[in-house]
Amino acid sequence: MQLKTIKLLNFRQFYGNQKIDFSTDSEKNVTLIHAENGVGKTTLLNALLWCFYKDTTTKFELPENIVSEQAIKENKTNASVEVIFLDKGKTYSVIRKIDQENHHETFEAFKIETGNYEKLQSADVFVESIIPREMSKYFFFDGEYAETFSSSNNRRAVQTAVESMLGCNIALQALEDLENIRKKLKKEMGDASKNDQQAKIYQKKLDDIDDANFILKQDLSDKNKKLDGKISTKEKISKSLRETAGAKEIQIQKDEYEQVLKRLKNERANIEIEETNWIYNDSFGLLSKKISSDCSEFIEDAKTKKLLPGNIAYDFINKTLESEICICGRKFSKNSQEAIEISKLKKDATTQLRHDRFIAINSRISRLADLQNTSVDSYKSIIDKLSSQDELIGTTELKILDCKTKLGGNEIRDIAEKQNAINVLDEEIAEINMLIGGIKQTITSNEEEYSDWERKLEKRLKHDKNLDNVRDMLSVLEASKEFLEIELSNYREESRISIKSQVDDILKITARRNYHSSIDETFNLNMHYSDTDQVVAKSNGENQLLSLAFIASLVRFSADRRGQSNKLLKPGTMAPLMLDSPFGQLDPTYQESTANFLPNSSGQVILLLSKTQGAKKVLDALNGKIGEECVLISEVTAERGEKPLDIIDVGSEKITCSIYEAEKDRTIIRSLTGR
Numbered sequence: 001m002q003l004k005t006i007k008l009l010n011f012r013q014f015y016g017n018q019k020i021d022f023s024t025d026s027e028k029n030v031t032l033i034h035a036e037n038g039v040g041k042t043t044l045l046n047a048l049l050w051c052f053y054k055d056t057t058t059k060f061e062l063p064e065n066i067v068s069e070q071a072i073k074e075n076k077t078n079a080s081v082e083v084i085f086l087d088k089g090k091t092y093s094v095i096r097k098i099d100q101e102n103h104h105e106t107f108e109a110f111k112i113e114t115g116n117y118e119k120l121q122s123a124d125v126f127v128e129s130i131i132p133r134e135m136s137k138y139f140f141f142d143g144e145y146a147e148t149f150s151s152s153n154n155r156r157a158v159q160t161a162v163e164s165m166l167g168c169n170i171a172l173q174a175l176e177d178l179e180n181i182r183k184k185l186k187k188e189m190g191d192a193s194k195n196d197q198q199a200k201i202y203q204k205k206l207d208d209i210d211d212a213n214f215i216l217k218q219d220l221s222d223k224n225k226k227l228d229g230k231i232s233t234k235e236k237i238s239k240s241l242r243e244t245a246g247a248k249e250i251q252i253q254k255d256e257y258e259q260v261l262k263r264l265k266n267e268r269a270n271i272e273i274e275e276t277n278w279i280y281n282d283s284f285g286l287l288s289k290k291i292s293s294d295c296s297e298f299i300e301d302a303k304t305k306k307l308l309p310g311n312i313a314y315d316f317i318n319k320t321l322e323s324e325i326c327i328c329g330r331k332f333s334k335n336s337q338e339a340i341e342i343s344k345l346k347k348d349a350t351t352q353l354r355h356d357r358f359i360a361i362n363s364r365i366s367r368l369a370d371l372q373n374t375s376v377d378s379y380k381s382i383i384d385k386l387s388s389q390d391e392l393i394g395t396t397e398l399k400i401l402d403c404k405t406k407l408g409g410n411e412i413r414d415i416a417e418k419q420n421a422i423n424v425l426d427e428e429i430a431e432i433n434m435l436i437g438g439i440k441q442t443i444t445s446n447e448e449e450y451s452d453w454e455r456k457l458e459k460r461l462k463h464d465k466n467l468d469n470v471r472d473m474l475s476v477l478e479a480s481k482e483f484l485e486i487e488l489s490n491y492r493e494e495s496r497i498s499i500k501s502q503v504d505d506i507l508k509i510t511a512r513r514n515y516h517s518s519i520d521e522t523f524n525l526n527m528h529y530s531d532t533d534q535v536v537a538k539s540n541g542e543n544q545l546l547s548l549a550f551i552a553s554l555v556r557f558s559a560d561r562r563g564q565s566n567k568l569l570k571p572g573t574m575a576p577l578m579l580d581s582p583f584g585q586l587d588p589t590y591q592e593s594t595a596n597f598l599p600n601s602s603g604q605v606i607l608l609l610s611k612t613q614g615a616k617k618v619l620d621a622l623n624g625k626i627g628e629e630c631v632l633i634s635e636v637t638a639e640r641g642e643k644p645l646d647i648i649d650v651g652s653e654k655i656t657c658s659i660y661e662a663e664k665d666r667t668i669i670r671s672l673t674g675r
Helices: 040-051 069-073 125-130 134-140 142-150 154-166 170-194 197-243 245-282 283-304 313-324 339-347 352-408 413-458 465-510 540-560 588-600 615-621
Strands: 002-011 014-021 029-032 078-087 090-099 104-113 116-119 140-143 515-519 525-529 577-580 605-609 626-635 647-650 654-655 668-673
Touching: 002 040, 014 626, 040 078, 040 134, 040 140, 040 577, 040 605, 069 605, 078 465, 090 125, 104 125, 134 140, 134 154, 134 540, 154 170, 154 465, 154 540, 170 413, 197 413, 245 352, 283 626, 352 413, 352 647, 465 515, 465 540, 465 588, 515 540, 525 540, 540 577, 540 588, 588 605, 588 615, 626 654
Parallel strands: 029 605, 029 626, 140 577, 577 605
Antiparallel strands: 002 014, 002 078, 014 668, 078 090, 090 104, 104 116, 515 525, 626 668, 647 654
């Protein structure tokens, strides 16, 4: 089976009619879908599951809300997903439609020949024959779940995966049915001895144990579901914390930058005060050249005309007239011709005030010439300091914005709350596991007691000829049950060996050290050092690597089983391997080596990658294998504000993946094939 096209109508973020074409080229078998978180990668994976099975992953929140919010705003309540695919050389289409307002839904399957759609009977049965539901979640796999999939407390998930891909659900259901029939026949034996009071007591004991175990198994199922829910919640919170790795350090850095910004702004305010003082005190210096030039010309002119500083002092003339003695020592009278001539000198004389003013002006003019240079230099210094301070403030504000972007709204308090929530969940998970262990132990104890009472009842009714037919039926039934158990055990063992071998092949070409895998009888999936056989204490990245290797091996294992005829097992199938965020916890080296082996995992591989996962090394490793490529672009009607732009590098092209002030709130699909 190969996916050809998926068509979406108003499905969640994908408002309107949108479609993606998948590569069906056997050489270029990889389809890349680029998108940032929250834009629609997980939605696409769930669109396939929803269309095929009306199923979704645990990460797909509010699965009942299918219709696009934008469509609902426009009073449109219909949504649909159509998947066109190839199988055994023929083209098929399955389409699921929903009218959310009227709670109406349809699911149809068609065979397409020369453009004509021929409706098939029972679409559900048809899809199950292509990819059985229990296998589907391993073909359409949440890569972020891979990190915890192979962890030590998830062996139940590993066992379920192996049994699902082995297709042994039929055999498991047959075993359960045979056990129920066996108990029913045993009860008939007890009820047949109406006159044997002791047999009735034994049968009553068996009935009581059956009733008790029925309740215990229901409780066990509830506890397992609760455990799965707790583990899923923990995974979501842990992922949120991982996405803000080092958030505490980033928050501390952000606080430090904010203190620096506050100091820089205070320093700028002081520089502004300095600028204001300059305006009041020194800005006159900018005019000093003109003033000093004009004053100098006036003074020189006055000097030339002998007006400044004056030929003789005014006070000196007055004292000479009062003393009536000439500077030559000769006396003269007050009204004499000599006195009159001396008085005439007053008109050219300078007063002390005028003299003092002249001295001051002359000095000030000299200072103005110096002020012209110092004033300009002082102002330039202030401007330079303001410019430098503004640059420091701008740089610091950018650093704060970068911290805010990295934190994504997760402050230290939020992170502490999330960590506390994980701690609480760990305690709850441990408590549920303890309760599950207690329930299992009680069930096992009850079953042992049940066997004891069965033996007592059989012994009691051993000679009752009326029960020979029932005994014969029980004998055949128990032989069938034993045969099934042996066959199923053999299939499990063969599958474990086959899958382990394929996982080892992948680890040889990807793992940094020499590792090999193990899947024991209880389905613990582990990784070992090849030289010491010691179990590896796996990092998050190694957990993800092992899980991806395991999933890829499951897909190959299922493909290898195609065409096998076995009445106890469902046949294998070849289907696309679709991975959402497969490289999350892998370092660049592991990303590259994983990108090298994934195209060989299946005939068709679809990778949904964020910017961090679609690194250059990944794209280079996939070069030559990419047949189709597209990018998901978020369009929102809101203003951008301080929100960062999402830009993805695809080859030499930079693509903006977040558009603001758009006409609609939606995600659009842009094909990059042949760009």
